[in-house]
Amino acid sequence: MPKILAIAGGVGGAKLALGLARVLPPEDLTVVVNTGDDEIFHGLHVSPDLDSVTYALAGLTNPDTGWGVVGDSFRTLEALGRLGAETWFGLGDLDLATHIRRTVLLGQGLSLSQATADITRHLGIACTIAPMTDASVRTIAITDVGDLAFQEYFVHRGCEPRIAGVRFDGADAALPSPAFADAFRRADAIVYCPSNPLVSVGPILAIPGVRHAIENFAGPRIAVSPIVGGRALKGPAAKMMEELGEEVSCVGIARRYVGLCDALVIDDVDREHAAAVEDCGMRYFVTGTVMHTEADKVGLAREIVDLIDSWSG
Amino acid sequence: MPKILAIAGGVGGAKLALGLARVLPPEDLTVVVNTGDDEIFHGLHVSPDLDSVTYALAGLTNPDTGWGVVGDSFRTLEALGRLGAETWFGLGDLDLATHIRRTVLLGQGLSLSQATADITRHLGIACTIAPMTDASVRTIAITDVGDLAFQEYFVHRGCEPRIAGVRFDGADAALPSPAFADAFRRADAIVYCPSNPLVSVGPILAIPGVRHAIENFAGPRIAVSPIVGGRALKGPAAKMMEELGEEVSCVGIARRYVGLCDALVIDDVDREHAAAVEDCGMRYFVTGTVMHTEADKVGLAREIVDLIDSWSG
16 A cells, blocks of 8 residues: 555545545555644634544544534533623533643643544544644734634634735744655655645745745645536635636646645546646546545545556656 | 631531621621532533532522522533433522533633632622632542542442541642631631531632631631531531540530631530530530521521620630
């Protein structure tokens, strides 16, 4: 089996990460996760993307939303509201335990990588989930109503403001996390999960050295398009790309990954775009990419692993 | 109506505090609460006695336990346990909101008094609940297995270790909270709620100046015995007094309050001890002191207010 470094953001990334975790031996999979969305709520360190991947791999994901914990309730949050706290960011009772525990571990001096390893180990996750960095990086949406921290833009304002760009405060002084660097060194292939290229993969590529190293990576680099049939399967990717003047299609995704990707996995409905993807200097691979069931996730992961296994450069 | 400063610890104190709050106009009641039991759990500032009084006055107390919030669940705590955290201190989901909010407010630079005022205001409490101090005071049980922080002794070890004494670390450098000092200056009477004299009232009396000021207080000082029929109605008061060689009766309580109390309210079943109470230099007042229902709490509070109203020094 190839050793895979998977790059993931939130919901879509978590789905393929789960598929890969079912297909690969745990020592052959490291999922590197965006932390630019991290935010402090109620004094607690919340890492939405790390948690989406963690809950997916622990079998805890709420199937109705794709994020949060299945069967969760919101009693503490409602009580916080009665005490005058802002409650626009949904934090379930079971989910809160993760944030409380992470905050305790960070307060004890652990790095975010170490805290994540502790949490995932207790949840029975055998592969490695690594934050992109242990430094603080903040994704900022540059919008027509001013600069907004990502959760403020994404959750509180429902992506309503029009964006002119994004930036990643703190990225300039960040380094990849130890597990990221280690997995990169050992990896046979890189897989970009179907995550938002701007605000999920973008922060990871903004860490000094990462883009350059991926450009020079020896093995196959496979991306799965998060845009299917001209729409984002989840989240604001399509709206953001449109506002930035980018083509909202798998071709727009391919253009973002020029020099960083050897093959783009596109959905059956996007077969017409195959030639345009090739024009971006990468191969295309057509299959069903929409993941509803666990079988969908495992199936897509298996196709990607097969593609890597049969890769000839 | 007399202006009353009530001194309270946990469950028993909260019961009489509720009664007093039902009888007095809110501006005439300040409940000064022990904070020697405060502890950090999961990075959150937990103030068990402040919360017992707060929940009582907000009508939120779990009637089955006398502490915690009615109808609470323990989902976050259970999830914390799955993440490897210690969970011997029961923190309900609704209760957690209070600790999370308090920790946020303290982190913003508010004093414990200010944080308490913010929380109680949001819960619709009109009278003042004041921590005894805004400084950190830690009640330590000196036991046959070593010195134990109070919650470790009380909750984790179930008061099993034999105590040789208690001490209040940090009390030497503490001052009364502003609301405590202000209420003391304005008070017509002081009421000791039926709280543990060693570890609920003791820490309050250990704050420099408090004992001296109460000794010289001009108005009536009324205590309600927490020992009824030779037993503590709740908590470890009887066991602690016995291990310290004190008489486990309302007379033992009277001896603790010599010079600090003008009248001890004792239960009907303790009528035989009336003369011994008088020998401690205080009057006695016999009535039913066991508070099961809200009517019991209001009734006892009303009798105490009547006693103060008819007081002749």
